[in-house]
Structure formats: structure tokens, C-alpha cells
Amino acid sequence: MDVTTRMKLLRRIAQWSVAALAIALVAIQFVPVERTNPPVETEVPAAAEVRAVLRRACFDCHSNETVWPWYSRVAPVSWLVAHDVHEGREEMNFSTWNRLTTKEQDHAQRECWEKVGEGEMPPRLYLQPHPKAHLSAADRSVLRAWSLSKDGEDSDER
Numbered sequence: 001m002d003v004t005t006r007m008k009l010l011r012r013i014a015q016w017s018v019a020a021l022a023i024a025l026v027a028i029q030f031v032p033v034e035r036t037n038p039p040v041e042t043e044v045p046a047a048a049e050v051r052a053v054l055r056r057a058c059f060d061c062h063s064n065e066t067v068w069p070w071y072s073r074v075a076p077v078s079w080l081v082a083h084d085v086h087e088g089r090e091e092m093n094f095s096t097w098n099r100l101t102t103k104e105q106d107h108a109q110r111e112c113w114e115k116v117g118e119g120e121m122p123p124r125l126y127l128q129p130h131p132k133a134h135l136s137a138a139d140r141s142v143l144r145a146w147s148l149s150k151d152g153e154d155s156d157e158r
């Protein structure tokens with residue numbers, strides 16, 4: 001194969017690759033993604049200032065009041081967002097707090113500071129496009145006080 005033929009072949013391959021990628025990107029948009037906000041059953045029983053912090057930094061994934069951004073409509077990012085929301089709600093959902101026993105509520109409340117204190121929540125990837133979810137020192141101490149007002153790990157167990 002001479003140089004010109006090889007160049008032509010390479011160009012052809014590149015063109016097909018771009019076309020295939022474009023088709024794939026269009027095709028994956030048709031994969032159904034669940035972006036529902038089921039009914040809110042209850043309000044977390046916490047002071048208004050606590051609720052404000054939770055709402056600002058946690059509700060997108062831990063409540064049924066998710067604000068679905070435009071990129072949550074574009075695959076493959078939509079898959080990531082939906083996965084986080086569904087998993088987040090499953091782990092702890094402030095909108096269905098009433099479904100937990102008192103003990104489970106205390107446990108979840110306690111765990112909030114564990115996650116936030118360790119810097120695991122809100123997830124770093126989420127903070128990039130959601131600067132408002134950054135917790136100030138004041139926000140953190142509000143959350144900490146609320147969270148630690150419950151006894152630790154099943155302390156009422158013998």
C-alpha cells in the first residue's frame with residue numbers, strides 16, 4: 001500500500017468511527033431513564049435551619065423533591081444522575097421519613113453527620129455543578145448538632 005492509499009484508508013476509518021459514535025450517542029437517548037418525583041409523605045421533624053441545609057445540599061438525592069437538571073435528560077450523564085438519585089433515596093429518603101421506626105430515624109439522623117463529617121456527603125462530583133450545596137462551617141455545625149442530638153449506634157441495645 002502506498003502512502004496515499006494508506007492515508008485515504010485512515011481517513012475513511014476515522015469518518016466511519018465518528019459516524020458510528022454519533023449514531024450510538026443518538027441511539028442511547030432512547031434508553032428509558034426514570035426521573036420521577038413520587039409524593040412527599042412527610043417533612044423531616046427538624047428545626048427550620050436544619051431543614052434548609054438538608055434541602056439545599058441533600059434533597060436532590062435523598063428526597064422526592066429532586067430538581068432534575070437539563071443534563072439529567074442527556075445520556076449517558078442521565079444514567080449517572082438517575083442512579084445516584086435512586087440509590088440515594090433507597091438508602092435514606094427524607095420525604096418518606098414517616099415510614100421509618102423511631103429507631104431507624106435516629107440511626108439515619110446520626111449517620112448524616114458521619115457521612116458529612118467524613119466529607120463523603122454531599123458527593124464531590126455533585127458539588128461541581130451544584131455550588132449551592134457546598135456546606136459552610138455554619139451549615140456544618142447546624143447539621144452536626146442536629147445529627148449528634150441522637151444517640152449513637154443502637155445504644156439502646158443490650
Ligand code: HEC
Nearest residue numbers: 057058060061084087088091092111112115121122123126
Ligand atoms: C448526588 C446525590 C447525593 C447527594 C446530593 C447526597 N447524597 Fe447521601 N447518598 C447518596 C448515595 C448514592 C448514597 C448511597 C451510596 C453511598 O453511601 O455512597 C448515599 C448515602 C448516604 C447516607 C448513608 C445512608 C445509609 O443508610 O447508609 C447518608 C447518611 C447520606 N447519604 C447523607 C447525606 C446528606 C446528609 C447529604 C447532604 C448533606 C447527602 N447525603 C447528599 C447520594 C447523595
